[in-house]
Amino acid sequence: CTATEGNWMTFWKSSDGTGCAPLRFVPQTAHERLYDYDADFQRLSVVMFAFQWKNLLDSVYFDDGLIFVIHHSVVIVVSLFALHPFSHLYGSFFFGVSEVSTTVLAVVALFDAEHGVEELERDFP
Numbered sequence: 001c002t003a004t005e006g007n008w009m010t011f012w013k014s015s016d017g018t019g020c021a022p023l024r025f026v027p028q029t030a031h032e033r034l035y036d037y038d039a040d041f042q043r044l045s046v047v048m049f050a051f052q053w054k055n056l057l058d059s060v061y062f063d064d065g066l067i068f069v070i071h072h073s074v075v076i077v078v079s080l081f082a083l084h085p086f087s088h089l090y091g092s093f094f095f096g097v098s099e100v101s102t103t104v105l106a107v108v109a110l111f112d113a114e115h116g117v118e119e120l121e122r123d124f125p
Contacts, residue, residue, distance in 0.1 A: 038088035048095050049079040055102075064115055068105060 056072035058064070075095075082091050110116045111124060 033089050034087055035085055036088060037085040041088040041091050042083065042085075044092065044095060045079045045082040049076060049083075052076045052079065062115070064109065068109075071101065071105065 052072045052075045056069065056076065059068040059072055078094065082088065087094075111120050113121050
């Protein structure tokens with residue numbers, strides 16, 4: 001097993017010596033941790049941008065409220081910043097946190113008197 005200098009992958013041999021597996025490692029300098037490029041996260045940024053853009057349009061069209069518009073707008077800006085290789089090492093964590101809040105907001109919206117499902121609001125005030 002070999003690894004090339006300057007990429008994110010390093011390899012270790014299995015305990016029985018028959019195979020190799022790639023491992024991610026943390027870059028050593030602060031500059032590398034902030035500016036190293038990760039193709040997987042780049043794709044995640046593009047997907048997140050498109051997903052949040054669609055959600056923003058839905059929020060405006062269905063008049064979901066200011067909090068949803070702000071949430072989707074902030075995540076769109078973060079995903080655009082991430083397209084320039086910046087904080088790729090940390091990006092998956094932050095996109096995950098933003099989606100946790102989306103899940104909570106969606107559940108709250110289901111029970112909302114104005115925007116939610118009428119029967120849910122009536123049965124579970």
